[in-house]
Amino acid sequence: MNTKKENVALKWIANISFAIISLIVLFPIIGLLVSSFRPSSDLMRDGISFTIDFSNMNVDNYMYIFNEASQYWSWYGNSLMISGMTIVLSLFFSSMVGYALAMYDFKGRNLFFVLVLLILMIPFEILMLPLYQMMVSAQIVDTYFAVVLPLIVAPVAVFFFRQYAMGLPKELMDAARIDGSTEYGIFFKIMLPLMGPSLAAMAILQGLASWNNFLWPLLVLRSNDMFTLPIGLATLLTPYGNNYDILIAGSVLTIIPIIILFIFFQRYFVAGLTSGGVKG
Structure with missing residues (x-):
């Protein structure tokens, strides 16, 4: 019984560890994705940021790429x-x-x-x-x-x-x-x-x-x-x-x-x- 509990605990530890590693790997991509919706003035002032401000985010950058x-x-x-x-x-x-x-x-x-x-x-x-x-x-x-x-x-x-x-x-x-x-x-x-x-x-x-x-x-x-x-x-x-x-x-x-x-x-x-x- 103890062995079974130990296996379950090790499985949870492994899953949590892999989840943390995945977040660390995805962290730069998340920052890139968030920053892609910010206007150029914000990027020049603050650089790549993980702060999500919906009032200041738009799809103008993507519209420019697709249209012009x-x-x-x-x-x-x-x-x-x-x-x-x-x-x-x-x-x-x-x-x-x-x-x-x-x-x-x-x-x-x-x-x-x-x-x-x-x-x-x-x-x-x-x-x-x-x-x-x-x-x-x-x-x-x-x-x-x-x-x-x-x-x-x-x-x-x-x-x-x-x-x-x-x-x-x-x-x-x-x-x-x-x-x-x-x-x-x-x-x-x-x-x-x-x-x-x-x-x-x-x-x-x-x-x-x-x-x-x-x-x-x-x-x-x-x-x-x-x-x-x-x-x-x-x-x-x-x-x-x-x-x-x-x-x-x-x-x-x-x-x-x-x-x-x-x-x-x-x-x-x-x-x-x-x-x-x-x-x-």
């Missing part, structure tokens, strides 16, 4: 396009590389995997200059491909898919070969569906990284019409005018795609991370 800030939606579309391309191409190529490293025994396999780990350890800031020179040589600067190309085979995604694929049964591959299936058929028709949880987990992580990416797009995108949201919102703050009202309201709207992405894949997210972390 056409450039904002151009940035939004660019971010959606780049993030969508990054997710699809990264999942496709990285899953193939990780699957090959896990399931096939070929000469130099371990060396390739070590190289993946070494690249994973190198800060991106060191790779920026040679990558930028490659984009200039290929004459694709100021295009979507210049932003997406260096990210389609991400080392962290390759490592993640390799670890997950090592837990898949190789007997299925042998059975498919006996039935006359090609190696590509085995991957796309049998193995890739089994890697669904890992694909969903990595879709969220890659989508989040691409959506928030600032430094690399800043280097390769030059025209205002090609800017992504992080770059475009940063241009609102200048020595000649600080549009904090539009910046904050626009920042709130940028959260929506990530929330939708997580809701869509969240049922597979935990399973994908757990399996990829313990198998192999």
